Amino acid sequence: MAALTNSSLFTAQAAALLDGSERPSRTQNVGGTVKILRAQYIIASGDAANDTFNICYLPKGASVLRSLSSVTSIDPGTTLTLDVGTLANPDVYADGIVCSAGGTVLFGSAVAGTASDLVPATVDDNTVVQVTLASAATLTTGVVLYFTIAYIDWN
Numbered sequence: 001m002a003a004l005t006n007s008s009l010f011t012a013q014a015a016a017l018l019d020g021s022e023r024p025s026r027t028q029n030v031g032g033t034v035k036i037l038r039a040q041y042i043i044a045s046g047d048a049a050n051d052t053f054n055i056c057y058l059p060k061g062a063s064v065l066r067s068l069s070s071v072t073s074i075d076p077g078t079t080l081t082l083d084v085g086t087l088a089n090p091d092v093y094a095d096g097i098v099c100s101a102g103g104t105v106l107f108g109s110a111v112a113g114t115a116s117d118l119v120p121a122t123v124d125d126n127t128v129v130q131v132t133l134a135s136a137a138t139l140t141t142g143v144v145l146y147f148t149i150a151y152i153d154w155n
Helices: 008-019
Strands: 033-042 052-058 070-073 077-085 094-098 103-106 127-139 144-153
Touching: 033 052, 052 144, 094 103
Parallel strands: none
Antiparallel strands: 033 144, 052 127, 070 103, 070 144, 077 094, 077 127
């Protein structure tokens, strides 16, 4: 007969159900509530490479899920490459994602090269999420960039 083993999350859930605490999914950063922030930025006539803009705040303790976060737009122009991160680490969430053709581009499409890139980055305090136009050429004024930021609230 095949062996049956439990994950650490399953073990924590079972213990919580037995002791009556019934909050098993919020144990030791293995489970929390997934929340979504949606922000938009409208391309302005003067936007150029290396410009930055703030799109939202993340609450203290939030962990961004790169594989569920994205930017969506119609064709924004000839060249548009974005970095998404914080003031301290400008490309922690997305590094060089190519948005030149429009559509939906996942943050993880450019950062999933190593195992550490897949670990959610947790913020220590209320943190600004900032976008840098890593490269930009012949942008179309008025095109809206919609940012979807998925994060885990561990609290």
